[in-house]
Amino acid sequence: MEALQNLRGLDKILVPVRLTGKSKFVFQCNPGVPCFKLCCSDLFLPLTPYDIIRIRDKLGLTTDEFLLQYTEPFILPKSGLPIARLKMSENEEKTCPFLGDGGCNIYEVRPLACRYYPLGFGLFRNKDERRNEEIYYLVKEGFCQGLDSGEEMTVDEYRESQGIPELEKPIVEWAEIIMKKESLGPISVPEKSIQLFFMVSTNPERFRSFVFESKFLDMFEVDEKTLEEIKEDDLKLLQFGFKWLKTVLFGENLIKRRKESPAVKKVKPF
Ligand code: SF4
Ligand code: SF4
Numbered sequence: 485m486e487a488l489q490n491l492r493g494l495d496k497i498l499v500p501v502r503l504t505g506k507s508k509f510v511f512q513c514n515p516g517v518p519c520f521k522l523c524c525s526d527l528f529l530p531l532t533p534y535d536i537i538r539i540r541d542k543l544g545l546t547t548d549e550f551l552l553q554y555t556e557p558f559i560l561p562k563s564g565l566p567i568a569r570l571k572m573s574e575n576e577e578k579t580c581p582f583l584g585d586g587g588c589n590i591y592e593v594r595p596l597a598c599r600y601y602p603l604g605f606g607l608f609r610n611k612d613e614r615r616n617e618e619i620y621y622l623v624k625e626g627f628c629q630g631l632d633s634g635e636e637m638t639v640d641e642y643r644e645s646q647g648i649p650e651l652e653k654p655i656v657e658w659a660e661i662i663m664k665k666e667s668l669g670p671i672s673v674p675e676k677s678i679q680l681f682f683m684v685s686t687n688p689e690r691f692r693s694f695v696f697e698s699k700f701l702d703m704f705e706v707d708e709k710t711l712e713e714i715k716e717d718d719l720k721l722l723q724f725g726f727k728w729l730k731t732v733l734f735g736e737n738l739i740k741r742r743k744e745s746p747a748v749k750k751v752k753p754f
Pocket of ligand 1: 524525527580583587594
């Protein structure tokens with residue numbers, strides 16, 4: 485194990501190879517591979533808003549408890565937007581807090597980034613076709629023994645096998661917000677905008693209180709059906725939050741403003 489552990493540090497050079505959904509690659513990962521669990525330490529592991537809800541529920545914690553115990557804030561370098569990432573343990577290997585003897589202790593709700601590995605992914609705007617295009621990368625790290633052995637499959641088949649499409653679909657608009665901010669370049673982000681983005685991205689309980697216990701509903705028109713849905717359903721609340729962020733940050737008119745309000749004006753669009 486120690487020899488393999490050393491491998492973890494020998495080759496951290498990533499060799500990104502650009503792929504499409506139809507591209508094929510060869511990979512296997514199971515408890516029998518000699519490097520089993522080596523990829524679960526010393527990670528930059530970003531959490532999507534949907535990851536946070538699913539892991540929090542699995543652990544039976546409130547969002548505040550989960551964020552405090554397991555995460556730390558991180559500013560995405562290109563967009564300047566803050567997200568939560570998983571805090572690694574304070575042991576020598578900096579292992580993931582969910583790594584157990586038999587593998588991942590939260591396997592069924594493991595984060596999107598873990599499901600993708602050894603693929604990376606991104607979105608970019610195709611200017612000619614005015615739509616977002618998904619791109620994928622094969623991340624080759626020297627310690628991973630599963631690459632180039634096992635089954636050949638397409639990227640789309642691998643994504644399906646990991647349950648990725650159903651976890652990505654509810655957060656498409658969140659990814660679009662980050663991408664849109666990235667495309668605006670290195671402009672400074674108003675502190676208020678940072679706080680709103682972070683609240684919606686990480687903490688549905690706080691965002692729900694913000695909607696129902698502040699002057700939010702005096703400022704924005706929200707129909708009764710939506711209000712009923714977002715009272716109880718965290719995923720619906722998230723999706724409402726993404727539309728609201730697009731409204732206040734980019735001036736997209738997705739949530740109707742009830743009236744001009746000084747409080748709304750304080751949030752400067754990017
Ligand atoms: S969440 Fe699970 S799969 Fe992801 S790094 Fe941690 S132990 Fe590994
Ligand atoms: S094969 Fe790669 S992904 Fe699987 S356990 Fe080994 S290092 Fe991790």
